Structures are given as C-alpha cells and as structure tokens.
Amino acid sequence: MSFLFNNYSRRPIHIVSGKGTVVKDDKGKEYLDFISGIAVVSLGHAHPAIVDIIKEQSEKLWHVSNLFESPEQEKLAETLTKDTQFSHAFFCNSGAEANEAAIKLARKHTGKHVIITFEQSFHGRTFGAMAATGQEKIKQGFGPMLESFRTVPFNDPAALIAAIDDDVAAIMLEVIQGEGGVHEITSEFADTIAEICKSKGILCIVDEVQTGVGRTGTRYAYEQTSLVPDIMTLAKGLGGGFPIGAMLGTAELFDAFGPGTHGTTFGGNPLAVSVAQTVVEHIFDCTFLEEVQRKSDYVIGKLQGILPTTYEVRGKGLLIGIDCKEDVTTFIREAEEAGLLVVQAGPSVIRLLPPLTVTVGEIDQAIGLLSSALQIPSTI
Incomplete structure (x- = not known):
C-alpha cells in the first residue's frame, strides 16, 4: 500500500544520488540521465556552484515575505531582462x-478575455493553465473548462487568422511544443503571429518553461524566431533543480500588475533566487551557449546517421525528439534497463533532455544504449 495518490505513472526505480549526468539507484545501479528532471537539472546533478550557493544562502536567509524589498530579486530580474524587450x-x-x-x-x-492557444500545447495542470493546454487528455474528468481559451491547429496560419476577433487579448504558444511531441514552430507561422500581434494590438505570450534558459542553444528559444513576445514565462531549468518560476513582461504592462493584483507566498524566496542567479550566470555565458549548440549538432548528426529513414529527429539545442512512428513505451523501458533514462513526448516520440553540461563521451554512450534499445546497429 502507498500513502501517495496515484496520479503519477511511476517507474520502479528509486534514485538516491547523482553527479553531473550520472544518477544512481538504491541498488547501486548507475544510469545516464537524459531526462534531467524533464529539462530541469540544467547544470547537471550536484553542480558545485549550486551546492556552494545553497550552503551559503541557507546560513543567511531562507524565506522572507514579499512584503519586503528584495535586492536579490531585482538582480535576477535585471539579468533575465538584459538585452531584451522585457523590463x-x-x-x-x-x-x-x-x-x-x-x-x-x-x-x-x-481588458479582453480570449486567449488563443494551440493543439498539442502544454501549459500546466492548474485550472487556468490546464484550460490553455491543447491536449484533451489533460482535461478529461474535470468538468467544464474556463471558456476564455480558443484552441487552433499549430503551424496553420489560415486557422489562426480565422480565430482572431475583437475579444482576443493574447496569443499564447511554445516555440517548440515539448510535451506535445517536440514540434517546432515554422518560420511562416512565427511571422504570421508577429504580424497579427503587431497589427491588431494583441499580446504575444511565449511559454519558455521547457525551452528557456539555454535549453535550445540560446538564452530563450524565441530569439531564434521573428517573435517579439510581450510576456514570457520560465521555470524548469531556471533553478537548475531548485523550484522557481518567472514571468517577464514589457514596460507597457507594468501598471496592470499593481499592489494586490497578484501574489505568492514562496515565490522569489532568497534560496530560489540565489540559485537561479548562479544558474543563469553560468548558462548565459556566450561560450557555454555555443557549446550547447555544438553538442546539439553532434547529437542530431549521430542520430540521423544511425536511425532508419522512417524515423524523424526534431528539436533544437538539447531538446531533441525522435519520432519512431510507433509506440515507444517498450523502447524506453529497454533503454532504462540498459542504463539510459529518457522520456516520452506523446506515444511515438522519445525525448532526449540531458543536462546542458553533458559531455561528448556521455552522448556517444547514450546513443549506443539507445540504438541497442531500438535494435539498430550503432556506429559509435
């Protein structure tokens, strides 16, 4: 009997420790972690800089209410918005x-209420975020959803244009739909969204919870498109494993969030902010981001070299999907048994999300294990 609700399909592994890309279970077996907490452990497990800042900050202050000024929050906000349109x-x-x-x-x-989102999107499981999500399986069993979301097909300019009216406040999207199957936005669709938002006075919200903070090889994934979002959301890799989320907005939006309009008890606490500051200082370094892009090219090139032509490799940076065109549940289980942890993105897609610090040697090892699970001869 478990004392936990059964809302997770848990794997029968108890991971007890990790260092870098390698984790170990309670039986002493080691695994290459190409899930990294679902794009969370961006600098790898137990990164020395994160361990040090947690120790340092924990001896000073863990929590203080947002009723008080926070220079540490100001510093992180400045770092995240630097050289962007956000303020x-x-x-x-x-x-x-x-x-x-x-x-x-x-x-x-x-002052408007309709937000357009897209099929196969994923924005979270709270009630508003669930209603925004374009996957019916997420919504089943919870009764009527909030009526303020209008969901249209992704990468379909005509469908989007047809959905626009005077009630639309914003268009909300992921540049790469991670949970929905690692689907990238097309240049045409990004251009269409940018033009609609500019001409109609509609806000653009980009959800970078999974793609942000270096995951795609740039600070933010939208920087590789023509989109200029008014609002952007971050989490996952921002804290390198410590819980934190962020919403960034432009100066024009400042007056809409006055005192009492929104809040959080734990958000922006000193521990979380200090960790996030350390994470972004590492990842936003140009050399670090260039290395992520090089490793991405290496992974994708190796995969395309060994996979059958029926398979499709998608994604950017170290957010990579392998569409096997069939159910991948067995493949993922076999990879796990061989010592490689990967995760699905829809029924037919294997998603690779290693720490951004993964080495080329670990990439080679992972591709070898994956090719074995897929029963494909490896040239590694």
Missing part, C-alpha cells in the same frame, strides 16, 4: 504558476 519580472514557484500570472496579466492589461 520587469514576477517570480513564483513553477511553470504553471508563471503561466497563470501571464494569463492574468494579459487579461488585466487588455
């Missing part, structure tokens, strides 16, 4: 919370 930040505890804040801000600023 202000709100800190919370998760991606879903960040998306809830984005939804509220868009509606408050515009």
Whole structure:
C-alpha cells in the first residue's frame, strides 16, 4: 500500500544520488540521465556552484515575505531582462504558476478575455493553465473548462487568422511544443503571429518553461524566431533543480500588475533566487551557449546517421525528439534497463533532455544504449 495518490505513472526505480549526468539507484545501479528532471537539472546533478550557493544562502536567509524589498530579486530580474524587450519580472514557484500570472496579466492589461492557444500545447495542470493546454487528455474528468481559451491547429496560419476577433487579448504558444511531441514552430507561422500581434494590438505570450534558459542553444528559444513576445514565462531549468518560476513582461504592462493584483507566498524566496542567479550566470555565458549548440549538432548528426529513414529527429539545442512512428513505451523501458533514462513526448516520440553540461563521451554512450534499445546497429 502507498500513502501517495496515484496520479503519477511511476517507474520502479528509486534514485538516491547523482553527479553531473550520472544518477544512481538504491541498488547501486548507475544510469545516464537524459531526462534531467524533464529539462530541469540544467547544470547537471550536484553542480558545485549550486551546492556552494545553497550552503551559503541557507546560513543567511531562507524565506522572507514579499512584503519586503528584495535586492536579490531585482538582480535576477535585471539579468533575465538584459538585452531584451522585457523590463520587469514576477517570480513564483513553477511553470504553471508563471503561466497563470501571464494569463492574468494579459487579461488585466487588455481588458479582453480570449486567449488563443494551440493543439498539442502544454501549459500546466492548474485550472487556468490546464484550460490553455491543447491536449484533451489533460482535461478529461474535470468538468467544464474556463471558456476564455480558443484552441487552433499549430503551424496553420489560415486557422489562426480565422480565430482572431475583437475579444482576443493574447496569443499564447511554445516555440517548440515539448510535451506535445517536440514540434517546432515554422518560420511562416512565427511571422504570421508577429504580424497579427503587431497589427491588431494583441499580446504575444511565449511559454519558455521547457525551452528557456539555454535549453535550445540560446538564452530563450524565441530569439531564434521573428517573435517579439510581450510576456514570457520560465521555470524548469531556471533553478537548475531548485523550484522557481518567472514571468517577464514589457514596460507597457507594468501598471496592470499593481499592489494586490497578484501574489505568492514562496515565490522569489532568497534560496530560489540565489540559485537561479548562479544558474543563469553560468548558462548565459556566450561560450557555454555555443557549446550547447555544438553538442546539439553532434547529437542530431549521430542520430540521423544511425536511425532508419522512417524515423524523424526534431528539436533544437538539447531538446531533441525522435519520432519512431510507433509506440515507444517498450523502447524506453529497454533503454532504462540498459542504463539510459529518457522520456516520452506523446506515444511515438522519445525525448532526449540531458543536462546542458553533458559531455561528448556521455552522448556517444547514450546513443549506443539507445540504438541497442531500438535494435539498430550503432556506429559509435
């Protein structure tokens, strides 16, 4: 008997320790972690800089209410918005919370209530974020959803244009739909969204909970598109494993979030902010990001060299999907038994999300294990 609710399909492994890309279970077996907490452990497990800052900050201050000024939050906000169109930040505890804040801000600023989202998107499991999500399986059993979301096909300019009317406050999207199957936005669709938002006065909200903070080889994934979002949300890799979320917005939105309009007890606490500051200082280094891009090219090149032509490799940076065109549950289990942890993105896609610090040697080892699980001869 378990004392926990059964809302997770848990794997029968108890991971007890980790260092870098390698984790170990309670039986002493080691695994290459190409899930990294679902794009969370961005600098690898037990990164020395994160361990040091947690020790240092824990001896000074863990929590203080947002009733008080926070120079540490100001510093992180400045780092995240530097050289962007954003000027202000709100800190919370998760991606879903960040998306809830984005939804509220868009509606408050515009005075409108409709937000357009896309099929196969994923924005979280709180009630507003769940309603925004374009996957029916997420919504089943919870009764009527909030009526303020209008979901249209992804990468379909005509369908998007047809959905626009005077009630639309914002368009909310992921540049790469991670949970929905690692689907990238097309240049045409990004251009269409940018033009609609500019010409109609509609806000653009980009959900970078999974793609942000270096995961795709740039600070933020939208930087590789023509999109200029008014609002952006972050979480997952921002804290390198410590819970934190953020919503960034432009100066025009500042007055919409006055005192009492939104809040959080734990968001932006000193421990979380100090860890996130350390993470972004490492990842936002140009040399670090260039290395992520090089490793991405290496992984994708190796995969394309060994996979059958029926398979499709998608993604950017170290957010990579392998569409096997069939159910991958057995493949993932076999890879796990061989010592490689990967995760699904829909029924037919294997998603690779290693720490951004993964080495080329670990990549080679992982591809060898994966090719064995897929029963494909490896040239590694």
